[in-house]
Amino acid sequence: MATWGHLSLMDSNSPVMEQLNFFHDHTLLILTLITILVGYMMAMLFVNKYTNRFLLAGQAIEVIWTILPAVTLLFIALPSLRLLYLLDEMSKPSLTLKTIGHQWYWSYEYSDFKSLEFDSYMIPTNELKPEEFRLIDVDNRIVLPTNSQIRIIVTAADVLHSWTIPTLGVKVDGPPGRLNQTNIFMNRSGLFYGQCSEICGVNHSFMPIVIESIPINKFIEWIKK
Numbered sequence: 001m002a003t004w005g006h007l008s009l010m011d012s013n014s015p016v017m018e019q020l021n022f023f024h025d026h027t028l029l030i031l032t033l034i035t036i037l038v039g040y041m042m043a044m045l046f047v048n049k050y051t052n053r054f055l056l057a058g059q060a061i062e063v064i065w066t067i068l069p070a071v072t073l074l075f076i077a078l079p080s081l082r083l084l085y086l087l088d089e090m091s092k093p094s095l096t097l098k099t100i101g102h103q104w105y106w107s108y109e110y111s112d113f114k115s116l117e118f119d120s121y122m123i124p125t126n127e128l129k130p131e132e133f134r135l136i137d138v139d140n141r142i143v144l145p146t147n148s149q150i151r152i153i154v155t156a157a158d159v160l161h162s163w164t165i166p167t168l169g170v171k172v173d174g175p176p177g178r179l180n181q182t183n184i185f186m187n188r189s190g191l192f193y194g195q196c197s198e199i200c201g202v203n204h205s206f207m208p209i210v211i212e213s214i215p216i217n218k219f220i221e222w223i224k225k
C-alpha cells in the first residue's frame with residue numbers, strides 16, 4: 001500500500017508490474033539524459049561568444065537533430081509495445097473471479113464454485129479497529145491464491161467503475177452490460193489494496209478493493225469452509 005514515504009512506484013507483486021517498473025525506470029533514464037543535454041546546451045547559450053548573423057540553413061545539423069530524436073523515440077516505443085501485448089497475455093487460468101461494481105461497493109463471484117459470492121463494503125471510519133486503515137479497508141476481502149494464474153472478469157451493475165490494484169499492474173474498466181477481462185499472477189502473499197478508478201458518483205472514493213493473497217493450500221481450506 002502506498003504511504004507518505006513513497007515517492008516512486010510501489011514494489012511489484014506480480015511479474016507484469018515488475019515489467020512495468022522496469023519500463024518506468026528505462027524511460028525515466030532516457031528523460032534524464034535528454035534533460036541534462038538540453039539543460040547544458042541552454043546554459044551554454046548564455047556564455048559562448050560565437051555569433052553568425054547570416055546563418056539561414058544547415059542541412060547537416062538539421063538531419064542530425066531530426067534523426068536522433070526519432071531513434072530515441074524508437075527506444076521508448078518498442079519496449080512500450082512489447083509491454084502492451086504482454087499485459088494481454090493469458091495462459092490457462094486456474095481460477096476465475098467475477099467482480100461487479102455497484103454504486104458504491106464491489107461484489108465478487110467465484111464462478112468456479114457454487115454460490116460463493118459476497119459484497120465488499122468499505123469500513124466506515126467510526127467502526128475501524130486499531131490495525132485497520134482508514135478509507136481503504138473493507139469488510140469482506142477477496143481471497144485469492146499466490147502463484148496461480150487468475151482470470152478477472154470485470155463488469156458493473158449501474159455505471160462505469162474501474163477495478164484497480166496498483167502493485168499488480170491492473171486497471172480494468174467495468175462497463176455496465178459488458179464483460180472486461182484481465183489476468184493476475186501474485187508472487188507474494190499479503191494484502192494488496194486498490195480503489196475504484198473511474199468517477200462513478202458521490203461515494204466513488206469510498207469503494208476500495210482489498211485482495212488477501214494466501215498460499216494455495218490455505219486457499220483450498222478457505223474455499224471448503
Ligand SMILES: *[C@@H]1O[C@H](CO)[C@@H](O)[C@H](O)[C@H]1NC(C)=O
Nearest residue numbers: 171172173174175178179180
Ligand atoms: C473495458 O471495456 C471498455 C468499454 O467496453 C473499454 O473502453 C476498455 O478499453 C476495456 N478494457 C479495459 C482494459 O479497460
Ligand SMILES: *[C@@H]1O[C@H](CO)[C@@H](O)[C@H](O)[C@H]1NC(C)=O
Nearest residue numbers: 012013014015018147186187
Ligand atoms: C514470480 O513468480 C514467477 C513464477 O514462479 C517467476 O518466474 C518470477 O520471476 C517471479 N517474480 C518475482 C518478482 O519474484
Ligand SMILES: *[C@@H]1O[C@H](CO)[C@@H](O)[C@H](O)[C@H]1NC(C)=O
Nearest residue numbers: 103104122124125202203206
Ligand atoms: C456515501 O457514504 C456515506 C458514508 O460512507 C454515507 O453516509 C452516505 O449516505 C453515502 N451516500 C449515498 C448517496 O449513498
Ligand SMILES: [Cu+2]
Nearest residue numbers: 196198200204
Ligand atoms: Cu468509482
